[in-house]
Amino acid sequence: MSENPLLAPIHGISLEDYSAACAKMGSGLSEEQVASALGVELPVWQEVNLLWPERMKQDETYHIITLFGQYFGQADQHPKFSNLQPTLSAEGADNTARIKTDKAFYAELEVARQVAYDYGQDGAQWILDNYGIPLGDFQVAASNWNEQIHRDIEADFEGYNAQQAAYRAKYEKFFAAAQGGNVADDIEF
Amino acid sequence: MFGFGRKYDNPALIAEINETQQRWFAFLDKLEARVGEMCAAAIPELKTVFAQDKDPYKRAHGHLLSGLQGQLSLIRTKANDAREEKINGLIYAAEGVIPPITSAEGSKYHQLLHTFRMACFNRHHIFEEKLHVAMEKLQAAAGERDLETAYREQLEAFEAIKDKFNCQQCGGNITIPKMFFIATYVSCPFCQTQNTFLPSTGAQMVLHDARALAEQRTAHLRQLAERTQPRNPDLHRQYYRAMINEWNKIVPDMAGENEKFYERLLKDIGHY
Amino acid sequence: MSDEEKKRAQSYLEKLKQTALQQQHYGGEIKQTPASMDARDCPNCGAGRAFRHGLTSCAYCGFVFMDTTLTDGIYIKKENNSK
Known part of the structure; x- marks a missing residue:
């Protein structure tokens, strides 16, 4: 030490x-x-x-x-x-375990959370409401995946970006629909 | 293709360049108008929501602002995508068909393309600046939290309650000796029992907001330091010193820790 | 600016405002609680905890209030360890 x-x-x-x-x-x-x-x-x-x-x-x-x-x-x-766990729904407990073992699941939800904020939602609450994953566990997963994701970016920068863009497009569509569309959807080149 | 001895002529390309430029300008005009429309409507709403938000962290206002910034960044992406596809796309395609720049005909077309590119990029630059201004206006719309009033209210609230506690062991009256911002042990003057005093949520928030309040009080010094060119480390040091002094005045019990943080700040500005 | 276009910015803003104002924030509402006073007697022998005897264990029966070693903090100091 x-x-x-x-x-x-x-x-x-x-x-x-x-x-x-x-x-x-x-x-x-x-x-x-x-x-x-x-x-x-x-x-x-x-x-x-x-x-x-x-x-x-x-x-x-x-x-x-x-x-x-x-x-x-x-x-x-x-x-x-170890004896002190917050109470989670069965689905929440499954998702909370999964986000720590399934990198793609984590990566997708991280984008979803960011896009939620971009549409005025509380992203942490949105994850809790829809997946039952508390913020602390989400951050634990983030902290554990961080290094692996950095290696992925180094290995295949374009592939990583394309995947992120696909997640983003998916959730932008989802949240925009809930808000009745985006402000400039009707403006085309 | 073009035969020998024939002059290169491509009126369709010239027409396409002109049309694309006009469309690009009109497209950005429309996006800017929409941004202006959204900001004009949003700024009074941001002010109202901020003023009415009872949450100490002003989270409703924060989410409203974030939802507006999200739209501005979508609009930015929309323009970037169009620039890549329509403007750069046309430039790459045209460069593939026109004669080399070293030939007389080629030189004319390359010049045309160059002018087109510069005009489109300059227009885009203006658009980007307007978006930036819009972003700043949204951020600044609600103004700052009135931390000074909140602080004064907490000082008054503490004065009003500090004599109103009793020892949980012997019932004797305990005066809280000073304003605490975290839970702490207080001894009963009669039976010496250690009682635990837990400050109100409002008092705890004073500690949380102490640095922000100190920064508000010394904002003029920070602006001076940030705006002075070339960079003058003395001005940064003066700002930090004044800010830490204010911070210590607000929460005197944190002065020891704040001074250690001050040393760190000095190292960061290379003044130590 | 046509009315149709005005409506687009307005309607987004209206829905956004509803979302921002009505949704639950993570961690819930911050409850405003007043200042309070509390004391902990020894759960083993019922004695009160006196300043001179330190904070970590009961001076009378040795019951451990806190199984830790206090260091020099803000208000709590090394001297507050029970001897």
């Missing part, structure tokens, strides 16, 4: 603990639930939740934030949260 003082636990809560806690809060656990899973009371948790981001702000090497992303992606394996 490194001797980096910025990585020392805060009130006994390590960066691994903190990252997993953030992922779990993103998936619907309350501050009280997270504090109790970490074995601390709310005032201790709130200081931790204030001071870890301060460490990230102070670290010009971006090392802490990189580690945070890695640990965030491993939140499901964190022993302190």
